[in-house]
Structures are given as structure tokens and as C-alpha cells.
Amino acid sequence: DSGVTQTPKHLITATGQRVTLRCSPRSGDLSVYWYQQSLDQGLQFLIQYYNGEERAKGNILERFSAQQFPDLHSELNLSSLELGDSALYFCASSPQGLSVGAPQYFGPGTRLLVL
Amino acid sequence: GENVEQHPSTLSVQEGDSAVIKCTYSDSASNYFPWYKQELGKGPQLIIDIRSNVGEKKDQRIAVTLNKTAKHFSLHITETQPEDSAVYFCAAHSGSGNTGKLIFGQGTTLQVKP
Numbered sequence: 102d103s104g105v106t107q108t109p110k111h112l113i114t115a116t117g118q119r120v121t122l123r124c125s126p127r128s129g130d131l132s133v134y135w136y137q138q139s140l141d142q143g144l145q146f147l148i149q150y151y152n153g154e155e156r157a158k159g160n161i162l163e164r165f166s167a168q169q170f171p172d173l174h175s176e177l178n179l180s181s182l183e184l185g186d187s188a189l190y191f192c193a194s195s196p197q198g199l200s201v202g203a204p205q206y207f208g209p210g211t212r213l214l215v216l
Numbered sequence: 217g218e219n220v221e222q223h224p225s226t227l228s229v230q231e232g233d234s235a236v237i238k239c240t241y242s243d244s245a246s247n248y249f250p251w252y253k254q255e256l257g258k259g260p261q262l263i264i265d266i267r268s269n270v271g272e273k274k275d276q277r278i279a280v281t282l283n284k285t286a287k288h289f290s291l292h293i294t295e296t297q298p299e300d301s302a303v304y305f306c307a308a309h310s311g312s313g314n315t316g317k318l319i320f321g322q323g324t325t326l327q328v329k330p
Contacts, residue, residue: 117234122241134317144260144305146317150229155316191259202248203316207259 104128105208108190113214119180122211126173126194132156133175134195134205135167139188150175182215189213217299218243220308230329235293237324238308245272248309249282249289250318253302260305264291296328 104127114120126133135147145161150169161167164182166211171177189210195203229235229259241249247268252260266273266280266320273280279292293300303325307318
């Protein structure tokens with residue numbers, strides 16, 4: 102158990118809908134990262150937040166947005182869902198204070214199925 | 217752009233044999249290289265990592281080597297056991313300090329036959 106929690110575990114929804122995925126980082130970790138894992142694209146970085154501020158962005162679609170709250174939990178919002186958004190979504194957290202990268206600890210993921 | 221190539225995509229070994237997975241990265245500024253193990257239905261689990269100022273690191277049956285000049289890094293698993301069967305991902309960190317992302321390889325499915 103990494104200490105990172107994600108809810109829900111599974112989500113089934115229809116095209117055009119909007120969903121929210123939730124992540125709680127390990128105690129004391131200020132950075133939260135979101136990744137998407139699909140069969141054809143592998144593990145792709147979406148976005149990073151550090152202590153409430155956006156710090157890095159990857160290939161995140163405009164239909165997707167995220168935020169990190171004062172209690173450090175984070176939410177990933179996916180809107181106008183398409184079939185191709187079906188994937189596993191992982192949250193990871195890492196400790197602060199390291200100057201050369203930082204270990205990222207992954208949660209169990211949310212499996213999203215868009216029908 | 218940033219890219220990590222990982223080989224082989226599948227690897228089958230007999231229990232007790234060694235397994236080696238190799239990765240190549242493109243961003244010369246990358247300075248941190250973790251390896252993850254992912255079992256079916258679970259999230260990636262960090263198993264070992266190495267920083268750019270170190271050439272080799274070992275943790276029991278697992279070792280990682282880094283050649284910065286060639287931009288290669290490898291995972292070595294000795295005395296493999298059936299429970300080592302999983303998908304293994306290499307990654308390279310892009311960015312500095314508390315900013316950045318991991319660029320992942322495509323994964324290697326390791327099967328250890330009893």
C-alpha cells in the first residue's frame with residue numbers, strides 16, 4: 102500500500118458526460134501528479150500540482166482540468182467524455198525538498214469506461 | 217520531444233534465471249530514473265531508482281545501472297521467482313526540483329516460469 106488513495110475505483114459513464122476523480126496524497130507529500138494509462142499510449146503524464154499550484158503540464162486535453170485543495174487532496178475533472186477517454190487514471194504523490202527529482206508513489210487508480 | 221524506449225516488450229525466463237530490461241532516454245537533462253512494477257489491477261509500485269550522479273544501485277535481487285554518456289539505464293533481476301511476474305516500467309524524470317514529470321517506457325511483461 103503506497104499511502105495514496107483514489108476514488109472511485111471504477112466509473113462507467115456515457116459519452117458527453119462529466120466525471121470527477123479524487124486523490125488523497127501520502128501524508129506530508131505536497132506534490133500530486135495525474136497520469137493516464139491506456140493500452141495504445143501507455144502511461145502518460147497529465148498534470149502536476151505542488152502545494153495548491155499548477156507546476157507542470159503534459160498532454161492534457163482542454164476538456165480535462167484539475168485542482169489541488171488546501172488539504173492537499175486533488176481532483177481531476179473530465180468533461181464532454183469521448184469513447185477514447187476510457188483508460189486507467191492514476192494519481193501519484195511525492196515528497197518535497199529534493200533537488201534532483203523525487204520518488205513518485207502511485208495510487209491504485211480509477212478505471213474509467215465511457216460507453 | 218522527450219522519449220523513453222524500453223526493450224524487450226515481453227520477457228520469459230525460468231525461475232532462478234536472471235532478467236534484464238533496458239531503456240534509452242532522449243532528454244540529456246534527465247537526472248532521475250525510477251523503475252516500477254505493475255501487477256494486474258494495481259497501480260505502479262516503485263521498486264528501485266537511481267540518480268544521475270550514481271552509476272549503479274543494488275537492493276537485494278534488484279539492481280539498476282546507468283550510463284549517462286550513452287543515455288542508457290537497465291534493470292537487472294537475479295534469482296527470479298514466480299512472484300516477479302508483472303509489467304515493469306522504466307521512467308526518466310524531466311524537470312527540476314519540485315517541478316516535472318516522469319516519461320515512461322512502454323513496459324516489459326515479465327513472465328517467470330516455475
